[in-house]
Amino acid sequence: MDPVLNPYSPGAGRKPAALVGRDQPRTDWQVALDRVEIGRSAQPFVLYGLRGVGKTVLLSDFRRAAADRGWIVAQVEAGAGKSLRQALGETLHAPLADLARPSAGRRLASALKTALSFKASYDPAGTWNFGVDVAGAPGGGADTGVLETDLRKLVHDLAAAADEEGVGLAILIDEAQDLDPAELVALCAIAHAAAQDDWHVLFAVAGLPSLPRVLTEAKSYAERFNYHLVKELRGSVAADALTKPAADDGVAWDGAAVGLVVEESAGYPYFLQQFGQDTWNAASGSRITYDDARVGVATGRGALDTGFFRVRWDRATRAEQKYLRAMAEDGDDGSSSGEIANRLGRRATSFGPIRANLIAKGLVYAPEHGVIAFTVPGMAAFINRQPTS
Ligand SMILES: Nc1ncnc2c1ncn2[C@@H]1O[C@H](COP(=O)(O)OP(=O)(O)OP(=O)(O)O)[C@@H](O)[C@H]1O
Ligand SMILES: [Mg+2]
Known part of the structure; x- marks a missing residue:
């Protein structure tokens, strides 16, 4: 079938045409967003699991859900060559620039001032200008050089600004097992403080199966975080990952073809997308048959062996x-x-x-x-x- 129309998406973090089997964490996340908006606390979400199970895709779905509500949102990846301080600082520039306006309220003005000081803490020559006069505003001081102190000030002031705007602040960190020990401790401590005082902030972190242990070793109260094991997709849910995207294009899978790909992929989302993609390319007409799936799985295995x-x-x-x-x-x-x-x-x-x-x-x-x-x-x-x- 036409590879141009191929609806499958093997690849790290690539949004699937049908995001299936994650109803529980997605609903929980909506509830947490609701809670924060009315001034109740919500524990950080921790998404953990093997490579290729769909953590990044779910984290990005969380980000979109928060952004759709107009929240201030920062999503970063740990261990990608930047410290947490720098990664968060840089990611926050765009959402803050969007919010900044001369008529900014008091809390927004002080949050902008704090963000400027945070930026200066890792980039003294940096020139951010939000076009807002923050000279008379309280805030600033997120540049002591001590990560926990500075990040706490930043998160606190941004969450207060978000509250003033009627929204919340969402901080999402992927590959969180790669945070260094001081970053983990700071993150846990700030999330704890935020939960105690009902700051308008919600955290989500994603990482390998070692992440829960890494977090609880950093701070024991991380035991109370909201843990979600992201796993392979089972039976009919795995089948949906194959059939739904095709159905949207008027293409139907034969039951035996679905069965083969689900079995051969063991329900792992990455493999489902790879085999789905190769099976689609092997098929013709508007039906996908068992023989197409056999070719697709064999081709897909070759692609995984030479790539993934x-x-x-x-x-x-x-x-x-x-x-x-x-x-x-x-x-x-x-x-x-x-x-x-x-x-x-x-x-x-x-x-x-x-x-x-x-x-x-x-x-x-x-x-x-x-x-x-x-x-x-x-x-x-x-x-x-x-x-x-
Ligand atoms: N719920 C889902 N339904 C269908 N496909 C999915 C789902 N979740 C992820 N995928 C697909 O699986 C692949 C891997 O997803 P993702 O990159 O999010 O995994 P990951 O757990 O973050 O992996 P890594 O540990 O390597 O970063 C992508 O091709 C994505 O499109
Ligand atoms: Mg990932």
Whole structure:
């Protein structure tokens, strides 16, 4: 079928034509937005799960829901070469510029002044100008250099401005497992303060399955955050991810074709999109048949092997690949670090740097102490298919 019209969207963070199976967190998020708007607190949302399950897509859906209500919204990705301070500061420029006007209320003027001081804390030469005279306004002082102090001041003042505007402030952080320890502590402490005093702010963070542990280790009250495990899609919901986008274009999937793709993808959203895309391209007319799905799955697997899996494998050094191979013997469920060291004939401690590098590269994570697992479903099988050299 016409590849130009192909409705499937394999790729990191790419919005699917049909966002299926996430009704609960989306409803919960709407309730939290409602609560904040009437001055009640809502705990931060934590979206966690393996790579390719749809965390970023859900986080972006949260962002749109807040933006649709006219909220002040900042979405950033941790670990993308910028500190949290800088990433948040820069992202806030556009929404603040949109809000700024000469008739700005007192709280908005002080929030703008605080934002200017926050900007100066990481970019002394920076020249933001909101076209609003903030000289006489209270605010400012978010430039002590201590992240928790400065961020607290910024979030507090922006949330107060949002309240004055009849909306809220939403702060969304993707890949949050990559925040550094001081950033995690600051974030948890500020979210805690906000919840205690009903600031008009709502946080959402997304990251790998290690994120809940990382947060609660930073601050124990992170246990009360609102955790959502983002998982593979099951049965008829996974089927919807395939059939709904096609139906919108007047194309129907045969039941057997859907069954094959759902089974072969194990319901993982990324794989559903990949196989869906390749099956569409293999089909002709306005029906997708079992044979089209067989071709699509085979083509899709090839694409995953040369793309999705390959880029991760190539990111590992030879020594790291050796470690990953030893892990792959246990499949996708995780391995004991001690057992892997045994397999490789060395002491577990000597693999500390390799493990740390693999975690930093996002290839593996530690579900619990002494255990190590792949962040990508199907990685073990991919590795086992690679020739040893
Ligand atoms: N609920 C959903 N329904 C259908 N497709 C989805 C859904 N969620 C995500 N997808 C698709 O799955 C793929 C991966 O989504 P996304 O990038 O959000 O995953 P992720 O969990 O953030 O992965 P990573 O950990 O690699 O950042 C994308 O192609 C996206 O279109
Ligand atoms: Mg993501």
